[in-house]
Amino acid sequence: MPPSTDPTIPSPAASSTATTATASRDRPVALLLPGQGSQHPGMATGLYGHVPVFTAVMDEFFTLLRREGEELRRDWLSDSPRVSLDDASRAQPLLFAVGYALGRTLLDHGVRPAVLLGHSVGELAAAALAGVFDLADAAWLMSARSAALADTRPGGMLAVAARPEQLTALLGPGPGGADDRPVVGALNAPAQTVLSGLEPQLSAVEETLRDAGLTARRVPALQAFHCPALGKAADVFEAAFDAVSLRPPAIRIWSTRTARPVHAREATDGAFWAQQLVAPVLFWPALDDLLLHGDFTLVETGPGQGLSTLARRHPQVRARRSAVVPLLPPRAGADLPFFRTALAALPASGRRAPVARPVGT
Template structure:
C-alpha cells in the first residue's frame, strides 16, 4: 500500500446505499470542471435515462424519489466516482479504496478494474433486476450485532456491520416493520435507512441471479489501487478482483464496514478521505481507536447535512486545504 512521508496511507472512503439525499453534491456541478465532466460521463453512458437522472438529481422536487433503486444506485455511483476523480485531480495518490455497498463498484472504476461504460452497464442491469425484487428496507440500530440477533426472523438479517454498536438490519416488509416494532418495545434506538429495497439481504437473491454472466462478459483488469473489501473485510486478492461471482453477490451480501476498516487501520495508519454524499463513513471512522488516538485522520469532502450550493463548494475547498496540510495533496500551481 502506498504511504506518505508521514508513514500514513491515503484511503478513499466511498459511501453507499442510504447516504443519498436531494441535490447531493449538486453545488459542485458546473463549478468544479473535473466533477462536472465525470458526472456528465455517467449520464451520457446511461443514454436517455441519463437525462432524466440528471434532472431528478438537480431538482428540489424530483419526478422519482431518490430513495428508489432507479435513482439511489446510479446517483450514488456517479457522485462517488466524480468526487473520487476530483480528489485524484488534486494530485492525491490513494494507497487503498474502501467502498460501502455501491461505493465499492465506484472504487473499482477509480482503481481501473472496470472501464466506466462497463460499470455503468452493470449498474443499469442491477437496477433492472432489483426492480423485480420485493419491497423492503433497512433499519439502523444503535446496538451490537449480538444484541439484535434474538430479534431477527422473517427474512430479516444483519445487512451491515458499520461499527461496534451500529448495526443495520435488512429485509422485506412487513417483516422488517415487525422487527422494528419489537426493537422499539425493547428500548433500542432505531431509524429507517433511506431505502425502498432490502439491500444486503437474501430477499434480493432471486433478483440478482444470472448477473454474474453479464460481469463475466466485461473486460476486468488488475487493480491499480488496493481494494479493501467491505464483504470479505480484507484486501481483495487478484483472483477476487476478477471474479464475476464476487461482484454479482454485492447487493445480497452483508457489508462488513467496521471489520474492513479495523483490518485496514491495523495494517497501517491512514488519512481517510470520504468522497461521497454526507459524512456517514467519516462519523463511523472517527470512532476507531486509531483516529481517536490521532494516528489516523479523517477528511470528509462534503457537509454532514444537505445545504445550499455554496456549502458544498466551501466544504470541498476546506477539505483540499486539509489534505494539503496533511501532506496528502500538493499545493496547487498558480494559473
C-alpha cells in the same frame, strides 16, 4: 447518524468543517466511498458546473446511460424529482457517479490514494477508480443493477443501536420461516448493526425492537439490500458481468465484503461484485483491519459525512494516529467552499504516493 449516512444509527451531528481532520503529519490517503443511505436531495450539486473534472465525469456517465442518464440527471438536479432519490434506480447510480467523479477529481488534483474502501455500492465506485472496469462498463453495470432490482419485493433496512448477538433472539422466523426473516445487513461499528429484510416482516421486527427498548431508525432505502431476499436480483446482475472486461485493481481495495484486500482473482470474477448484493457489509471489520496495517488520512469521497462519523469512533482515529477528512458537508449547501477546504486539508503524502501494484494472485 444523520439521515445522510450509509446504513447506520443516529448519532450526534457530524462536524460541518474539515479542519479538525487536518493531518499533523503526513499519512497515506484512503478513500471511503459511501453507499445506500448517504443519498440526499442536492447531494454534490454545488460542485456541478463549478469543478471541471467532477462536472465532466458526471456528464460522461449520464451520456453513457443515454435516456436513462438524462432522467437520472434531471431528478438529481430537481427540487421535485420524478422518482424518489431513495429508490435504487436513483440512489445507486447517483451514489456511484458522485463517488467516482469525486475520486477522479482528487486524482486530477494530484491526490494518489493508497487504498480504496467502499460501503455497498461505494465498493463498485472503488472498483472503477482502481481500474477493475472502465466508466463505460460501469454505466452498463449500474443500469443492469437497477434493472435487476426493479422487480424485487418491497423491503428496507433498519439501523439498530445493538450488537448482532443482541438481536438474534428478537428476530425470530418470519411467516415463511427462517428464510423470510430480516438478517444482519451491515456491521457499521460496535453496537451499530443494520438489519435488512422484506415487508411486512421488517416493520414487525422494528416494533419488537422498540418494545425491547432498543433505538432503531429506518435507513433511506426501499429495497432489502445485503439480504438473501435479493438472491435472484444478484444472479441477474451477475450475468451482466459477462459483457464486461475485468482487470486486477491498480489501487488496493480493502473490501467491505471480506474485510480484507481484494485479490486479483476476486476482482476479475463478476460473482465477487454481483453477490455483494446479498452479503452483509463488513464496514467496521474492514476499517479495523485496514488501520491495523498503518495510519491513514481517511477521506470520505461521497455525499454526507456518515462514514466520517463512524471512522472518528475508531481508537486509531481517537488517538490521532489516523485522521478523517469529509469532502462534502453533512447536507446540501456550501459544497464548493467545503470541498476546497477539505482538499487543502489533505496531507502532502497523499499527493506523492505512487499508485499501488495489483494485489494478490
